[in-house]
Amino acid sequence: xRKNLFLSLLIMLCSLGASAQFVNGSSAKSNQSxxxxxxxxxxxxxxxxxxVDGDWEDAIDELKMxxxxxxxxxSFDFRAAFNIVxxxxxxxxxxxxxxxxxxxxxxEAKESYYDPYYDVDMDMIASMDFKTKFMSLSxxxxxxxxxxxxxxxxxxxYAGLKGxxxxxxxxxxxxxxxxxxxxxxxxxxxxxxxxxxxxxxMEELWGAREKAKRFQLGWQIGLDxxxxxxxxxxxxxxxxxxxxxxxxxxxxxxxxxxKF
Numbered sequence: 001x002r003k004n005l006f007l008s009l010l011i012m013l014c015s016l017g018a019s020a021q022f023v024n025g026s027s028a029k030s031n032q033s034x035x036x037x038x039x040x041x042x043x044x045x046x047x048x049x050x051x052v053d054g055d056w057e058d059a060i061d062e063l064k065m066x067x068x069x070x071x072x073x074x075s076f077d078f079r080a081a082f083n084i085v086x087x088x089x090x091x092x093x094x095x096x097x098x099x100x101x102x103x104x105x106x107x108e109a110k111e112s113y114y115d116p117y118y119d120v121d122m123d124m125i126a127s128m129d130f131k132t133k134f135m136s137l138s139x140x141x142x143x144x145x146x147x148x149x150x151x152x153x154x155x156x157x158y159a160g161l162k163g164x165x166x167x168x169x170x171x172x173x174x175x176x177x178x179x180x181x182x183x184x185x186x187x188x189x190x191x192x193x194x195x196x197x198x199x200x201x202m203e204e205l206w207g208a209r210e211k212a213k214r215f216q217l218g219w220q221i222g223l224d225x226x227x228x229x230x231x232x233x234x235x236x237x238x239x240x241x242x243x244x245x246x247x248x249x250x251x252x253x254x255x256x257x258x259k260f
Contacts, residue, residue: 036082037081038081038091039078040079040231040258040260042076043077046073046254048071049069049070051248071102072103073100075098076098077255078096079093079257089146090144091145097140098136098138099136101133101135102131103131107127110124111123118181122179123179124177127175128174128175129174132170132171133170133172134168144224145157155223157223158222158224163215163217164216169195169197176188196211196212212244213242213243216241216249222234222237229258230256230258231256231258234253235255236251237251238251
């Protein structure tokens with residue numbers, strides 16, 4: 001369904017550009033020229049969802065670990081736009097972006113009992129702190145069309161593809177047992193990190209026989225609002241393939257940027 005939406009928007013943008021070219025070509029504005037190229041920098045907040053299916057979904061539901069599927073991400077992007085029709089504000093966009101994202105699942109269980117030897121109420125607390133950290137480099141390729149609304153305001157819908165190279169995907173598991181008061185000296189803590197691009201680490205942590213993939217290709221649709229040289233944008237996209245069997249990232253992007 002989302003792929004159909006992407007294709008529909010892409011066709012709409014192409015049609016819009018062709019229509020605008022015809023209208024402009026038959027009017028007094030046919031000699032209007034648009035900027036050949038534009039550049040922008042933007043900072044974004046990225047709520048990212050890791051969609052899982054099959055045995056992964058069953059295991060996470062059983063362990064009640066849904067929090068590990070919801071990431072908070074932040075990205076910094078450079079984008080260049082090139083006008084492809086001199087009298088029509090139709091652009092091809094590309095650039096590069098760096099994204100860092102993380103998720104956390106924390107669970108704690110507590111058991112209380114009375115110790116007659118010490119004549120004291122005791123608490124035993126066991127906790128699990130599971131964190132995932134993810135970093136990637138991406139290159140977009142979009143088709144965009146600017147609709148001017150007055151002299152200082154424009155909206156620019158776009159659609160396209162995004163190639164993403166996954167730099168790191170690390171999961172850290174920390175387990176603790178603590179006794180309060182600590183008369184027994186039973187408190188203990190253990191922490192291990194696992195590289196999801198390492199097959200042995202994947203098998204040790206998840207029992208999986210495959211490692212994560214380094215490269216992903218995805219699609220995206222979005223809308224930028226340009227106020228003078230400032231940009232406010234929103235976009236949504238998803239991977240076309242899976243980083244691990246039955247693992248797929250879906251990303252929302254909320255951006256603030258500046259044109260120069």
